[in-house]
Amino acid sequence: MDHETTPIIVPEEPEADTLRVPVLKVFDGDGFLTKLRNHQRNVEFEVGVRFGFVDAPEIGQQGGLEARDFLNSLIGGCNVDLSILYKSDTGQIVDRHNRIVCVPYLTAAKPLEKEAPTSGLRSLIAAFWERSYITRNIELEMVVNGWAWVLERYGPDERYMDAFSDAQRHRRGIWALDDNIPPWQFKHQQYQKRRSVKQQPPQPTLFSSSPMRPSCPREGCSGHMVERSGRYGTFLGCSNFPKCKHSSSQ
Numbered sequence: 001m002d003h004e005t006t007p008i009i010v011p012e013e014p015e016a017d018t019l020r021v022p023v024l025k026v027f028d029g030d031g032f033l034t035k036l037r038n039h040q041r042n043v044e045f046e047v048g049v050r051f052g053f054v055d056a057p058e059i060g061q062q063g064g065l066e067a068r069d070f071l072n073s074l075i076g077g078c079n080v081d082l083s084i085l086y087k088s089d090t091g092q093i094v095d096r097h098n099r100i101v102c103v104p105y106l107t108a109a110k111p112l113e114k115e116a117p118t119s120g121l122r123s124l125i126a127a128f129w130e131r132s133y134i135t136r137n138i139e140l141e142m143v144v145n146g147w148a149w150v151l152e153r154y155g156p157d158e159r160y161m162d163a164f165s166d167a168q169r170h171r172r173g174i175w176a177l178d179d180n181i182p183p184w185q186f187k188h189q190q191y192q193k194r195r196s197v198k199q200q201p202p203q204p205t206l207f208s209s210s211p212m213r214p215s216c217p218r219e220g221c222s223g224h225m226v227e228r229s230g231r232y233g234t235f236l237g238c239s240n241f242p243k244c245k246h247s248s249s250q
Contacts, residue, residue, distance in 0.1 A: 011135065013135050018082055018105060020080070023078050028059055028067065031051065049102060050100065052085040053150060056068075056147055062177060062180060067147040071147070084102050085101045103137065143160060144166060226239050
């Protein structure tokens with residue numbers, strides 16, 4: 001999957017106050033590491049950032065590495081402005097993994113002209129095109145360039161769905177390939193695989209408590225034969241040793 005030489009940009013000004021933070025490391029197609037300062041304690045600490053309305057492919061699935069690299073090409077090493085969202089399931093601005101949930105914006109020099117594909121996005125570009133610098137919605141850029149799904153359950157603006165449909169129609173990013181599955185479905189499949197492995201019974205060995213181990217042949221002994229080591233090598237000895245001292249060569 002080759003990235004387009006010039007990505008489609010989506011100009012948009014945030015509707016609420018934002019927090020400017022540095023991008024220290026891009027984790028995947030919808031998250032990165034940043035650094036914040038606690039002014040009361042005069043200390044800095046690192047924290048993860050998670051995009052609010054989109055979900056990119058997981059690193060282990062088709063398109064995951066490419067989505068991460070694409071996001072890194074947009075914001076890697078830059079300062080971005082976060083429009084912080086409230087998570088209803090945690091009651092805070094962080095998710096259950098303690099990542100800040102937000103919509104990220106990037107203010108940068110105007111790139112070479114590249115029209116957005118949908119009428120709604122095209123009108124946004126027209127409104128901003130006379131400026132030397134523009135502010136861009138990075139979530140929407142990930143979607144329209146074909147590197148993320150839209151999380152409809154969180155009620156994103158209709159432009160997200162327009163951008164998603166347009167990316168699929170023009171086979172951008174992951175949509176150039178077939179058999180794409182949403183990240184949440186991929187994670188569920190991986191969970192089922194791990195669960196299946198855990199539920200498989202262990203293979204019997206000489207050291208297990210499996211009925212496959214031979215019983216001690218001494219009359220009245222309830223022990224079983226296990227492998228032991230002695231001066232002259234390994235041998236089979238009763239598990240009830242020293243009460244039962246029966247042994248035999250292997």
